Amino acid sequence: MFRVLLRFELNPGMEKGFEDTWLSIGNVITDHPANLGQWLLRSSDEESVYYVVSDWVDEKRFREFEHSDEHVQHRTKLHPYRRGGAMYTMNVVHELVGTRG
Template sequence: MIRTVLTMKVREGCAEAFERAWRDAARVAGDYPGCLGQTMLRSPEDPLRYTITADWASSESLTAYQLSEDRKSLSATLDRLRESATKSLLDIVAHVSPPTASAPTTKARS
């Protein structure tokens, strides 16, 4: 699995429009094969700084989305709302899921 991490500084006065545009873009990207989920994070210290993560099943599925007309159009909308952006591409080495609902959530310690 692959995770993209995109950190952006949004233009002053554009945060609400940026969040709406990102939600629209995330819905479209989520329809592409191999998209495993996306998350938008906002810095509590700097409410104009956002981090977006997206998990993809493979580099091929990510590349198919990145080369799509959908992505080009959606990115153009987001580009107008931000001052800067940096992107990282990371291989997911391990992921730990929370325990299932039927499993005990705490363990007695001796």
């Protein structure tokens, strides 16, 4: 599995609009056959900072999506809310599932 972690630093006061937009366009990613799911998280330590975690079947398929027109359009809709951010990618080495998972 290939995991992507995005860090979004938002313009203050735009959190609600960002969340609503993210929810309204999220199917662009989750409908992709190589996507295994995604999560939106709000930092409990930093004001106006969010994270998105998405899992993909492999890096090749993620990179194909990353350079697609669908992704560019998706990113364009979120861009007005951002003042900065970063992307981190990683390969899952091991997975331990909890008893409740």
